Amino acid sequence: MILPIYAFGQPVLKKVAEDITPDYPALQQLIEDMWETMYLADGVGIAAPQVGHGIRLFVIDTHPKEDDEEEEKKEKEPLKYVPIKKVFINAQKVDETGKGWTFEEGCLSIPDIRGDVDRPSFIRLRYLDEHFVEHEETFDSLNARVVQHEYDHIEGVLFTEHLKPIKKQLIKRKLEKIRLGQCKADYKLKFAKLR
Numbered sequence: 001m002i003l004p005i006y007a008f009g010q011p012v013l014k015k016v017a018e019d020i021t022p023d024y025p026a027l028q029q030l031i032e033d034m035w036e037t038m039y040l041a042d043g044v045g046i047a048a049p050q051v052g053h054g055i056r057l058f059v060i061d062t063h064p065k066e067d068d069e070e071e072e073k074k075e076k077e078p079l080k081y082v083p084i085k086k087v088f089i090n091a092q093k094v095d096e097t098g099k100g101w102t103f104e105e106g107c108l109s110i111p112d113i114r115g116d117v118d119r120p121s122f123i124r125l126r127y128l129d130e131h132f133v134e135h136e137e138t139f140d141s142l143n144a145r146v147v148q149h150e151y152d153h154i155e156g157v158l159f160t161e162h163l164k165p166i167k168k169q170l171i172k173r174k175l176e177k178i179r180l181g182q183c184k185a186d187y188k189l190k191f192a193k194l195r
Contacts, residue, residue, distance in 0.1 A: 001029075003037045003051040004190035008110045008158070009179030011192065012049045017056045017154040019090045022132045024055065031087055031130055034059050041187040043108050045146045047153030050109050052190065058150035061085040062143050081141035091127035091151055094136065096120040103145055105159045110178060111185040113171050117162045119148050 006012055020027070030053065038046040038059065045060035063083040098121025106114040124138045125147065139147045149159055160171065177183055181191035 001033045001036065002040055002188070003033050004188040005037065005041060005046075005050055005108050005185075006052050007178055007181070007183070007189040007191050008160075008175055009192040010052075010109075010190065012052055012054050013109060013153070013158060014156045015049070015054050016156045017047075017049055017054050020055045020057065027057075028130070031057070031059065035061075037187070038108075041108050041185070045150040046108060047150045049153050049156075056090045056154045058088050058091070058154060059086070060088070060143075060146045060150055062146055081143055084139075084143050087130040088125070088147075088150070089128040089130070089132065091125050091154065093151060094124040094126055096123050096148070098122040098140075105145070105149060107149070107159050108185075108187070110158065110160060110175070111183055111189070113160065113174055113178075115160065115163045115167050115171070117149075117159055119145060119162075123148050123151070125151070 030048070034046050034048070034051060034057075037051060038061070044062055045058060047058035048055045061084075062081070063085060100118045100120055102116045102118050104114050105117045121144060122138055122140050123144045124136065126134065126136045128134055152159065160168065160175065163171070179192065183189070
């Protein structure tokens, strides 16, 4: 089932998410719904707070889209990373290392806003998969970037908080419009109730 994506201004996006146990209600269905919602919105990752659940769960799929694959074949350049598709439950950051690199990010909860974010090259996480099997793994390249972005969501941090001060000023009005529900996306958004 396609879920509405909670837009900037929703309180759940700013809260540190809670750990869960295998008996979390309808967990497997929630994971399936998150995959479906993410793909419909053309995303590479989505965290549970973005669909209204304040829990430490996110999913990512960094496999190139078909159009991107065709482009890569034309350029005859191999991928610089190994794409992954994973479920992360109760993730905890072990370490972030490596030289910082800048990359333009966006967010399904903040439509039509993009900005350059500096992040370390590597992140090491301890997490449970969808079967509650524990893993400790290091991610690099684009995988690290997506994992870091989604991990921020379960810590109550949005990518806009990492932007340079001048960019934050430039997007202030756009963020306020999103908070007020004055924006559109190709997927359903759920806005905060205004008093």
